Amino acid sequence: MPVFLDTTDPDFEPAFAALLSAKREDSPDVDETVGRIIADVRTRGDAAVLELTAQFDRLALTADRLRFTEDEIAAECAKVDEADRAALETAAQRIRAYHVRQMPDDAQWTDPEGATLGWRWTPVGAAGLYVPGGLASYPSSVLMNAIPAKVAGVPRLAITVPTPDGVVNPLVLLAARIAGVDEIYRIGGAQAVAALAYGTESIAPVDKITGPGNAFVAAAKRRVFGKVGIDMIAGPSEILVIADAENDPDWIALDLMSQAEHDESAQSILVTTDAGFGQAVAEAVEARLQTLERRAIAGAAWRDFGAVITVRDLDEAAALSDRIAPEHLELCVADPEALSARITHAGAIFLGQWTPEAIGDYVGGPNHVLPTARSARFSSGLSVLDFLKRTTLAKMSPEALRAIGPAAEALARSESLEAHGLSVTARLARLNR
Amino acid sequence: MPVFLDTTDPDFEPAFAALLSAKREDSPDVDETVGRIIADVRTRGDAAVLELTAQFDRLALTADRLRFTEDEIAAECAKVDEADRAALETAAQRIRAYHVRQMPDDAQWTDPEGATLGWRWTPVGAAGLYVPGGLASYPSSVLMNAIPAKVAGVPRLAITVPTPDGVVNPLVLLAARIAGVDEIYRIGGAQAVAALAYGTESIAPVDKITGPGNAFVAAAKRRVFGKVGIDMIAGPSEILVIADAENDPDWIALDLMSQAEHDESAQSILVTTDAGFGQAVAEAVEARLQTLERRAIAGAAWRDFGAVITVRDLDEAAALSDRIAPEHLELCVADPEALSARITHAGAIFLGQWTPEAIGDYVGGPNHVLPTARSARFSSGLSVLDFLKRTTLAKMSPEALRAIGPAAEALARSESLEAHGLSVTARLARLNR
Numbered sequence: 001m002p003v004f005l006d007t008t009d010p011d012f013e014p015a016f017a018a019l020l021s022a023k024r025e026d027s028p029d030v031d032e033t034v035g036r037i038i039a040d041v042r043t044r045g046d047a048a049v050l051e052l053t054a055q056f057d058r059l060a061l062t063a064d065r066l067r068f069t070e071d072e073i074a075a076e077c078a079k080v081d082e083a084d085r086a087a088l089e090t091a092a093q094r095i096r097a098y099h100v101r102q103m104p105d106d107a108q109w110t111d112p113e114g115a116t117l118g119w120r121w122t123p124v125g126a127a128g129l130y131v132p133g134g135l136a137s138y139p140s141s142v143l144m145n146a147i148p149a150k151v152a153g154v155p156r157l158a159i160t161v162p163t164p165d166g167v168v169n170p171l172v173l174l175a176a177r178i179a180g181v182d183e184i185y186r187i188g189g190a191q192a193v194a195a196l197a198y199g200t201e202s203i204a205p206v207d208k209i210t211g212p213g214n215a216f217v218a219a220a221k222r223r224v225f226g227k228v229g230i231d232m233i234a235g236p237s238e239i240l241v242i243a244d245a246e247n248d249p250d251w252i253a254l255d256l257m258s259q260a261e262h263d264e265s266a267q268s269i270l271v272t273t274d275a276g277f278g279q280a281v282a283e284a285v286e287a288r289l290q291t292l293e294r295r296a297i298a299g300a301a302w303r304d305f306g307a308v309i310t311v312r313d314l315d316e317a318a319a320l321s322d323r324i325a326p327e328h329l330e331l332c333v334a335d336p337e338a339l340s341a342r343i344t345h346a347g348a349i350f351l352g353q354w355t356p357e358a359i360g361d362y363v364g365g366p367n368h369v370l371p372t373a374r375s376a377r378f379s380s381g382l383s384v385l386d387f388l389k390r391t392t393l394a395k396m397s398p399e400a401l402r403a404i405g406p407a408a409e410a411l412a413r414s415e416s417l418e419a420h421g422l423s424v425t426a427r428l429a430r431l432n433r
Numbered sequence: 434m435p436v437f438l439d440t441t442d443p444d445f446e447p448a449f450a451a452l453l454s455a456k457r458e459d460s461p462d463v464d465e466t467v468g469r470i471i472a473d474v475r476t477r478g479d480a481a482v483l484e485l486t487a488q489f490d491r492l493a494l495t496a497d498r499l500r501f502t503e504d505e506i507a508a509e510c511a512k513v514d515e516a517d518r519a520a521l522e523t524a525a526q527r528i529r530a531y532h533v534r535q536m537p538d539d540a541q542w543t544d545p546e547g548a549t550l551g552w553r554w555t556p557v558g559a560a561g562l563y564v565p566g567g568l569a570s571y572p573s574s575v576l577m578n579a580i581p582a583k584v585a586g587v588p589r590l591a592i593t594v595p596t597p598d599g600v601v602n603p604l605v606l607l608a609a610r611i612a613g614v615d616e617i618y619r620i621g622g623a624q625a626v627a628a629l630a631y632g633t634e635s636i637a638p639v640d641k642i643t644g645p646g647n648a649f650v651a652a653a654k655r656r657v658f659g660k661v662g663i664d665m666i667a668g669p670s671e672i673l674v675i676a677d678a679e680n681d682p683d684w685i686a687l688d689l690m691s692q693a694e695h696d697e698s699a700q701s702i703l704v705t706t707d708a709g710f711g712q713a714v715a716e717a718v719e720a721r722l723q724t725l726e727r728r729a730i731a732g733a734a735w736r737d738f739g740a741v742i743t744v745r746d747l748d749e750a751a752a753l754s755d756r757i758a759p760e761h762l763e764l765c766v767a768d769p770e771a772l773s774a775r776i777t778h779a780g781a782i783f784l785g786q787w788t789p790e791a792i793g794d795y796v797g798g799p800n801h802v803l804p805t806a807r808s809a810r811f812s813s814g815l816s817v818l819d820f821l822k823r824t825t826l827a828k829m830s831p832e833a834l835r836a837i838g839p840a841a842e843a844l845a846r847s848e849s850l851e852a853h854g855l856s857v858t859a860r861l862a863r864l865n866r
Contacts, residue, residue, distance in 0.1 A: 087843035094837065098550060101540060109534075116784075117531055117798050122777050124811045138848050171847055207811040226666065229811030233659065251859050257852035293851045336828065343824070344555050351549075351828035354860060358853035359829060362841040365550050366825035378557045378640040378662030380823040390813040392799035393773065395784035396792060404527065408795040410520035414604055415571050418726045419690035420791035426684050427787060 002268075002282065002306030006275065007316055019307055020323065020374075024236055024265040027215055034190040034219040041194035046201045052191040057133075057164045061186070063202050068173070068184040076170040077177055084171060091363045092143050092178045098365030099151045102384045108393065114400035118393045123149075124229070126156040126204065127387055128196035129181070130211035130221075131172055133162035133188050139175035140361060144368050145210050145382065146179035152387035157181050158206060160196060162188020188213075193220035197228045208387060210369075231386055232379060235372035236265035239357055240326035240346075242317045243281075244333045245274035247353055253284035255330055258358050260301040261294040267305040269324065271317045278308040318342040325376040328357045347376045398431055435701075435715065435739030439708065440749055452740055453756065453807075457669055457698040460648055467623040467652040474627035479634045485624040490566075490597045494619070496635050501606070501617040509603040510610055517604060524796045525576050525611045531798030532584045535817045541826065547833035551826045556582075557662070559589040559637065560820055561629035562614070563644035563654075564605055566595035566621050572608035573794060577801050578643050578815065579612035585820035590614050591639060593629060595621020621646075626653035630661045641820060643802075664819055665812060668805035669698035672790055673759035673779075675750045676714075677766045678707035680786055686717035688763055691791050693731035693739065700738040702757065704750045711741040751775040758809040761790045780809045831864055 005015050040048040046063040054060050068076075080088075108118030129145045131137065142159065149157050159176055161169075163186045176184055185203060187195065193213075199205030209221060210231040221230045239259040243252050256268035272278045285306075289299045311317045318339060321329060325345035333339050336351035343349065347370030350357050361368045369382035396404075405424045412421035438448050473481040479496040487493050501509075513521075541551030562578045564570065575592065582590050592609055594602075596619045609617055618636060620628065626646075632638030642654060643664035654663045672692040676685050689701035705711045718739075722732045744750045751772060754762060758778035766772055769784035776782065780803030783790055794801045802815035829837075838857045845854030 083843050084847050087840040087847075090837065090840040091844060094544075097544070101542075102552075104537070107534060111527075111530070111798075115797065119535075119799070125777070140844055140848065226806070226808070229808070248859070248863075251856065254852055254856035254859055258850070258856050261850060261852045288852070288855075293849065298852065340826065344558070345822075346824050348825040348827070351826065354831050354834050355827055355829040356856040356860065358845060358850075358856045359834070359838070359841050360825075360827055361853060362844045363837045364548065364827040364829075365544075366552070366827055370825075371822075373659070375659070375662070376822065376824070378822060381825055383823065385818070389778075389804075389809065389811060390816065391776070391779050391809070392781040392793075392803075392814055393784065394781070394788055394793055394797040394799055395769065396788040396797075398787050401787045401792070404523065404796045405792070407520040407523040408792050410516050411524060411573055411795045412791060414517050414520075415573065416726070417691070417694060417791075419687055419694045419721070419731065420794060422721075423684065423687035423691050423789035423791045426681070426687055427789060430681075 002302055002308055004278070004308050006310040007312060016320070022305060024267060024305055030215050031219050034216055034223060037190040038194040038220060038223055041191055041200065042198045049187055049191050049195050049200055052189065053187050056189050057162050059163060059166055059186070066185050066187060066202050068186060073173050073177060073184065076168055076173040079170040080174050085174065088139060088143070088171070088175055088178055091140065092147060094363050094365045095143055095147045095367070096151060099148045099367070099384050103151065104385065104388070113403040114397035115404070116395040119390050120393060121388045121390050123153040123155070123388055124207040126158070126206040127154045127208045127210065128206035129157065129159040130192060130209060130213050130217055131159050131161040132213055133164055137161070137169045137172055139169070139171040140368065141212060142172055142175035143179055146176065146181050148367065148382060148384045149387045150180045152384040154387050156183070156206070158183040158185065158196065158203070160185045160187050160192035162186065162192070190216045190220035193217060193224060197224035210382065210386065231369065231382055232371060232375065234369070236267070237262045238267045238326055238372060239328040239330065240269045240271065240321055240324055241330040241332060242271045242314070242321065242339065243277065244272065245277040246334065247277070247332045249277065249280040249284040250288070251353065251356070252281045252332065253288050255356050256281070256285060256302070256306070257288055257292060257298050258356070259328065260298040260306065261292065264297050264300040265305070266301040268302060269307045269309065271309045271311055271320060273311055273313060273317070275310040278310055282308055314339055315342070321346065325374045327370045327372045327376065328360070330355070330357055345377050347371045347381050401427055402431055435735055435741055437711070437741050439743040440745055449742070449753070455738060457700060457738055463648050464652050467649055467656060470623040471627040471653060471656055474624055474633065475631045482620055482624050482628050482633055485622065486620050489622050490595050492596060492599055492619070499618050499620060499635050501619060506606050506610060506617065509601055509606040512603040513607045518607065521572060521576070521604070521608055521611055524573065525580060527796050527798045528576055528580045528800075529584060532581045532800070532817050536584065537818065537821070546836040547830035548837070549828040552823050553826060554821045554823050556586040556588070557640040557820055557822065559591070559639040560587045560641045560643065561639035562590065562592040563625060563642060563646050563650055564592050564594040565646055566597055570594065570602045570605055572602070572604040573801065574645060575605055575608035576612055579609065579614050581800065581815060581817045582820045583613045585817040587820050589616070589639070591616040591618065591629065591636070593618045593620050593625035595619065595625070623649045623653035626650060626657060630657035643815065643819065664802065664815055665804060665808065667802070669700070670695045671700045671759055671805060672761040672763065673702045673704065673754055673757055674763040674765060675704045675747070675754065675772065676710065677705065678710040679767065680710070680765045682710065682713040682717040683721070684786065684789070685714045685765065686721055688789050689714070689718060689735070689739070690721055690725060690731050691789070692761065693734040694725065694727040697730050697733040698738070699734040701735060702740045702742065704742045704744055704753060706744055706746060706750070708743040711743055715741055747772055748775070754779065758807045760803045760805045760809065761793070763788070763790055778810050780804045780814050834860055835864055
């Protein structure tokens, strides 16, 4: 059973605080192992990658087989049936349409002093996308990571996807092809991250690595951060549903289960203004847990981390939501826009009862790579900005330097940085000659 | 003497590669110490912060004196002379004017399927800015970190600045006041970062920590990343100047020295189309090194990491610059705009001979917190975006769900996520009833 809380209960605050601080993930300490793997790949390149792939993926490769050939990709893509292909293409088109709108503008202006200022956005030169193999091999994640990179204009986009025992997911390759991925390598784990960051004889290094992965992949991304850019380190998935009594309890139950089925560490929370409705949703969850294919996982997540919280009103719901800073937030209330306006910290908001979170996982358009573990307080979902960087621009006219140079000289003096000041002074001396 | 390279030399490529990969920083391994300090502050709060401040800053405080009072701040600010105050205010006004233009727009639209999509930007709830004490206590850095936070709308902005032996830099407090900082604490080191990230009895926790610091501060920021957001981990400063022969060698020498004087690990590189001009600049540097106040530091940086590279033409200069991906790039050539357009990777570009880099450190307007150590390949300088996060928004009409729901069902099925699919199926069943 999940925990049932009520804000009118005098013990609510400590119980809610405990829910907020619950440690949901056992992170095995794999950092030392990962450090050795990265050092090995840096030193021995392909040879290390091949040995580690034989060891972890039980797959004997040669260097010339690390990368999928165009023929291999075409052969795998041909295995996908028409309905799945059409669904992937619908998703890709919608994700692209959303992310194209995120492209930021360059700017340039000249201010009254005569300084021409501005900035310019440019894509990273090369990006690498890690795609998990096996159970958690999601073609939708390929689209969600690769499309923003291509919209940003990244000229070279590589993905790595392990194929344990040689098993390939054709949908992953098709998603990569639809998204415009340039290179696909059949490797995984920390060795794949190391190969992307440092390069090997067969794999050119990239500048940015994104994508989900297990504890080894997460530790490897942390370690190569600085040498390359990385996206966030994702934790287990979360959903918060704020619902009034005018909802179908079964719909809300399914929405809660759609996060719970990801992972035994996932968290599903219902906040409702109606205790009876909360009870009805809990009962609907139990009914669905009788038959769901992934009932073992979803049931464990619901039992260990699920919660049903009854609140006095929607103001209280909004305040609790901001303290949770949920990755996914569903607003199943009469006026979801009004409630949304009262929310400050959330990765993605789904408004109204016709917007189940699963729509956002696949075809809504917004990205499904979102901040977990309360990090929506300070970070955002994946976007085209993750594959761009900004160069600031400044040009002084002689008049501008005359106008603002003396302030720079004064500040340089106050910071005891003499050469800084002299670089201005020498130029002003020429102007004043 | 710096290294002199020429792209026409057959040995140029290995020599340039060695320059690129030169390890400039000895990072002492303080991670274990920092781990202990953070754990101590988490456990014992103020008591730990006070003990560590007594130990490292030789300063006996009580909890009620951790924070500067308004009277103390006013008294320190009164010590700043009028010229310095005016210079800080000029700088603040220009930095604010630049960063206001960075504020991103919210967006909302309804697509042909009937889905209303968009996003919304909101500021982090609280930000903490680390300001070094002692030698590297720069009021300009307070402005560069605090103003973007306040432009972003961060409601609570705290700074920590150590005051070793009780020594306070009045300019730092005045800069904080001008920038609109809300709280100032006289603490530093890993203990300050821990207090900002986890909070103590006297210091409320923040959501984002930015600002430069020594090895202890950098290690602490890495460790609290995830609990809070952080900006980049800054390395030693760098400048690349591309100059033709139509420049005053002394100006260019001063520009090179203005980075070299920061730090013995700083790097100053001149790329020029004229070997004789390169020689003249090197001579001008030697002349300036006779008298510069910080000649010991600047001389060591120039000797150990400086370089003068002669190239065939500006195309070659642009290509080398992109391989270096410099933090600061000065273009002292006849047509700096044309050359700038050929550059892809740089933190900040300064166009033309009237724009010494030092202008950008203080009063140009763009931020002086910029990506070092080749990370301009994948990251940007500090901006208002560092203090904002984006929430994506999606609302399906029944018609939109009918149009795109089946694609979500198909993808959920292909990923074996049954509840995801059922959350759509249950709603479509109602629509189709």
